[in-house]
Amino acid sequence: MKFDETQVADSPVDAPVDVPLEGVPAPAAAFQPLVGGSPFADVDPRRLHLLRDVEMGISVELGRTRMKVQEVLSLAPGVVLELDRAAGSPVDVLVNGTLMARGEVVVVDEEFAVRITEVVSAEADARGRA
Numbered sequence: 001m002k003f004d005e006t007q008v009a010d011s012p013v014d015a016p017v018d019v020p021l022e023g024v025p026a027p028a029a030a031f032q033p034l035v036g037g038s039p040f041a042d043v044d045p046r047r048l049h050l051l052r053d054v055e056m057g058i059s060v061e062l063g064r065t066r067m068k069v070q071e072v073l074s075l076a077p078g079v080v081l082e083l084d085r086a087a088g089s090p091v092d093v094l095v096n097g098t099l100m101a102r103g104e105v106v107v108v109d110e111e112f113a114v115r116i117t118e119v120v121s122a123e124a125d126a127r128g129r130a
Contacts, residue, residue, distance in 0.1 A: 033040050060103075061092040090117060 006106040010053040063083025093114060 002017050011081075057097075059097075060096045060105075061094060062105075 063085040065081055065083050067081075090102040090106075091105055091114060092099055093103055093116065099120050101116050101120055102118040103116045106113050106115050
């Protein structure tokens with residue numbers, strides 16, 4: 001079978017490309033109301049063993065700051081970044097980027113570690129971001 005160049009469309013879609021989209025009304029999407037509680041409330045706890053060996057990325061956030069591009073470009077060794085938290089404030093423990101707990105920084109065998117002081121519920125996290 002030979003390739004026929006006459007059957008290749010000029011655009012990636014066979015639909016007309018000259019359709020104006022400005023001023024075209026789009027219907028609002030209808031969603032079911034959110035119900036409180038855990039999204040995993042209906043998960044059978046007997047099946048959770050299937051996930052026990054799955055590794056997840058955990059990071060600890062000491063604080064945040066905002067900088068202009070010019071300030072970021074001028075970063076160099078010795079520059080001190082001021083963060084939005086006081087010394088001794090709890091740090092955030094994030095699992096795959098989601099806040100799961102708070103804790104305090106400690107040292108174990110000359111390495112940093114975090115002692116968990118609070119486990120954050122999904123509802124509390126949502127309220128904190130609102």
